[in-house]
Amino acid sequence: MEKVISVCPYCGSGCKLNLLVENGKIVGAEGADGVTNQGELCLKGYYGWDFLNDTKLLTPRLRHPMIRRRRGGEFERVSWDEAVAFVAGKLGEIKREHGPDSIMFTGSSRGTGNESNYIAQKFARAVIGTNNIDCCARVCHGPSVSGLMATLGNGAMSNSICEIEDTDCILVFGYNAADSHPIVARRILKAKQKGAKIIVCDPRYIETARVADLHLQLKNGSNMALVNAFAHVLISEGLYKADFVAEHAEGFEEYKAAVAKYTPEYAAEITGLPAELIRQAIRMYAAAPSATILWGMGVTQWGQAVDVVKGLSSLATLTGNLGRPHVGVGPVRGQNNVQGACDMGALPNTLPGYYDVSDAEARARFAEAWGVDSLPAEKGCSITEVAHRVEAGTLKAYYIFGEDPLQTEPDLGMMRRAFEKLDLIIVQDIFMTKTAMAADVILPATSWGEHENVFSSADRGFQRCYKAIEAPANVKDDWEIYSLIATAMGYPMHYDNAQQIWDELRGLCHLYAGASYDKMAGLGYVQWPCPSEDHPGTPWLYEGYQFDTPSGKAKLFAAEWRPPLEKVDAEYPLGLCTVREVGHYSCRSMTGNCAALQTLADEPGFVQIHPDDAVKYGIADQALVWVASRRGKVITRANHNPRVNAGAVYMTYQWWIGACNELTVDHLDPISKTPELKYCTVRVEPIADQ
Ligand code: SF4
Numbered sequence: 001m002e003k004v005i006s007v008c009p010y011c012g013s014g015c016k017l018n019l020l021v022e023n024g025k026i027v028g029a030e031g032a033d034g035v036t037n038q039g040e041l042c043l044k045g046y047y048g049w050d051f052l053n054d055t056k057l058l059t060p061r062l063r064h065p066m067i068r069r070r071r072g073g074e075f076e077r078v079s080w081d082e083a084v085a086f087v088a089g090k091l092g093e094i095k096r097e098h099g100p101d102s103i104m105f106t107g108s109s110r111g112t113g114n115e116s117n118y119i120a121q122k123f124a125r126a127v128i129g130t131n132n133i134d135c136c137a138r139v140c141h142g143p144s145v146s147g148l149m150a151t152l153g154n155g156a157m158s159n160s161i162c163e164i165e166d167t168d169c170i171l172v173f174g175y176n177a178a179d180s181h182p183i184v185a186r187r188i189l190k191a192k193q194k195g196a197k198i199i200v201c202d203p204r205y206i207e208t209a210r211v212a213d214l215h216l217q218l219k220n221g222s223n224m225a226l227v228n229a230f231a232h233v234l235i236s237e238g239l240y241k242a243d244f245v246a247e248h249a250e251g252f253e254e255y256k257a258a259v260a261k262y263t264p265e266y267a268a269e270i271t272g273l274p275a276e277l278i279r280q281a282i283r284m285y286a287a288a289p290s291a292t293i294l295w296g297m298g299v300t301q302w303g304q305a306v307d308v309v310k311g312l313s314s315l316a317t318l319t320g321n322l323g324r325p326h327v328g329v330g331p332v333r334g335q336n337n338v339q340g341a342c343d344m345g346a347l348p349n350t351l352p353g354y355y356d357v358s359d360a361e362a363r364a365r366f367a368e369a370w371g372v373d374s375l376p377a378e379k380g381c382s383i384t385e386v387a388h389r390v391e392a393g394t395l396k397a398y399y400i401f402g403e404d405p406l407q408t409e410p411d412l413g414m415m416r417r418a419f420e421k422l423d424l425i426i427v428q429d430i431f432m433t434k435t436a437m438a439a440d441v442i443l444p445a446t447s448w449g450e451h452e453n454v455f456s457s458a459d460r461g462f463q464r465c466y467k468a469i470e471a472p473a474n475v476k477d478d479w480e481i482y483s484l485i486a487t488a489m490g491y492p493m494h495y496d497n498a499q500q501i502w503d504e505l506r507g508l509c510h511l512y513a514g515a516s517y518d519k520m521a522g523l524g525y526v527q528w529p530c531p532s533e534d535h536p537g538t539p540w541l542y543e544g545y546q547f548d549t550p551s552g553k554a555k556l557f558a559a560e561w562r563p564p565l566e567k568v569d570a571e572y573p574l575g576l577c578t579v580r581e582v583g584h585y586s587c588r589s590m591t592g593n594c595a596a597l598q599t600l601a602d603e604p605g606f607v608q609i610h611p612d613d614a615v616k617y618g619i620a621d622q623a624l625v626w627v628a629s630r631r632g633k634v635i636t637r638a639n640h641n642p643r644v645n646a647g648a649v650y651m652t653y654q655w656w657i658g659a660c661n662e663l664t665v666d667h668l669d670p671i672s673k674t675p676e677l678k679y680c681t682v683r684v685e686p687i688a689d690q
Pocket of ligand 1: 009010015041042045183
């Protein structure tokens with residue numbers, strides 16, 4: 001049996017594993033001694049490889065290029081030559097007729113590598129001439145990137161996953177580590193065992209709350225009020241580090257004025273928390289010699305997400321918890337390579353290496369390297385704006401690479417209507433997802449395990465994955481598919497392997513210049529910034545308290561709290577929050593095709609409801625129910641759960657039937673354009689005659 005080093009394709013923890021290969025098939029996985037996981041894996045790491053055996057539990061593997069000549073018709077299997085010519089011809093036609101910005105692209109944050117994301121954005125920018133490329137960070141940690149860029153000058157985790165266990169205090173804000181990143185949850189537990197204080201701010205009694213010193217069960221949608229109240233206590237009680245702030249931060253007076261009215265008593269009215277608990281929590285955070293803030297979708301999937309990220313960053317700045325080990329700000333990125341898709345420039349506003357598209361010098365340098373006269377300077381379209389641009393008639397084609405927007409975007413009815421109006425839908429993927437079923441062209445790609453690539457973990461760590469098995473005969477590497485189409489469109493593009501692409505990227509990006517394949521060989525882990533061959537990488541940022549902002553100082557920021565868009569009323573009396581489940585991942589196209597994981601959760605989702613609400617609305621435990629919002633109605637099973645707060649219900653978004661995004665609302669944060677997936681109002685109704 002051969003052991004092939006790889007990185008788990010699910011969450012951003014970056015767990016290194018060995019794929020066990022026998023007779024050309026993967027037969028198992030074991031934890032490898034990676035930097036973040038140290039030989040451990042969660043159940044998805046142990047059992048999440050089975051989709052490569054094409055178990056067809058959920059959907060069949062895409063094995064041949066296919067074209068559908070008319071909407072509603074059958075897919076027709078075609079040769080690669082025909083598929084490439086068809087796509088090149090159609091994209092060229094649409095570009096000529098409607099301009100480059102009439103075409104939208106996605107990068108992919110799951111299973112594919114950084115090299116293919118780099119090529120995807122190069123195709124969009126150099127071949128088509130648009131910045132219309134985005135990735136699932138938009139519905140995930142987009143606000144973390146925007147918020148931290150504004151306050152600290154770098155949108156990533158400031159410190160490393162492995163540092164978490166040696167911090168003295170962890171403030172866990174809107175982050176369910178046990179379900180989202182089990183290996184990070186282990187670090188939190190280890191920190192607890194070593195004596196750290198744990199503070200959890202979450203409306204649900206999540207697993208981490210069980211080991212917490214304090215659990216602040218705030219009302220859904222009140223994050224900003226709580227963060228402002230924390231700041232108010234730090235300032236009014238003199239708990240902040242005045243010297244640090246004076247020397248390394250700016251904007252203190254405005255910040256102090258902005259949080260002045262957020263006394264704990266005032267915030268108590270909004271958050272539903274006792275004022276004294278708010279004081280106790282932030283005193284605990286401020287008293288710790290080193291403290292870390294970790295957050296997840298409970299912070300970012302709101303209409304006021306960027307403000308809250310800036311507020312959390314400001315708490316770390318006020319208390320001097322930046323620029324050294326075991327402290328910092330930790331947006332723990334979701335999918336295994338969502339950090340990488342952003343690193344590679346699969347974003348509408350940045351080139352690879354986070355050069356802003358408005359940066360003329362950077363554009364000129366990339367244009368020269370890519371052999372084009374110029375690159376577009378205007379920020380492109382985000383994936384959450386697609387439906388609106390289609391509706392406005394400005395977007396005509398959508399090239400979707402390893403994403404499933406007809407499962408993962410808010411208000412799926414709106415998305416389906418937009419898809420019907422598109423002239424061309426191209427899907428490049430490994431499975432027949434919901435989105436693939438709506439495509440005009442399907443381009444089948446190799447999967448994780450079938451190619452070599454580099455991933456970025458949530459803490460900026462680059463790691464190599466090696467090829468374990470041969471791909472099906474008629475599928476191609478993602479970067480090769482783009483290269484063939486580019487060449488057919490008159491832009492010759494050719495690479496022999498992924499390393500050539502990686503080296504081209506390194507040559508263009510200061511942050512990654514020293515992260516060579518050799519340095520990442522085997523179990524190697526290189527955290528950017530890594531600006532030169534002799535640089536070891538950077539486990540924690542802001543050494544010497546030099547922030548990456550133009551002034552070199554951290555910016556303090558507070559904003560007025562805004563409530564969620566929708567309000568409960570007699571017709572829709574409950575707030576719906578979308579959440580994760582530990583056994584499945586994202587749109588479930590991969591985990592849904594793994595026998596062991598499927599066995600753990602084999603029927604469409606659930607709605608978690610507090611027992612008091614269940615009595616109030618006549619909902620029996622485990623009964624099938626309708627959940628309805630202003631946009632749609634789905635069937636699912638009720639789960640009485642005393643861990644959730646009364647007045648709110650919780651659903652996972654992995655399931656095709658009972659897809660909670662039929663219900664969610666298209667309300668976006670004004671800066672990051674991230675949807676308010678954590679709140680819309682619903683009613684839950686029993687189904688008669690069960
Ligand atoms: Fe590690 Fe995340 Fe994979 Fe689990 S899902 S093994 S925590 S990378």
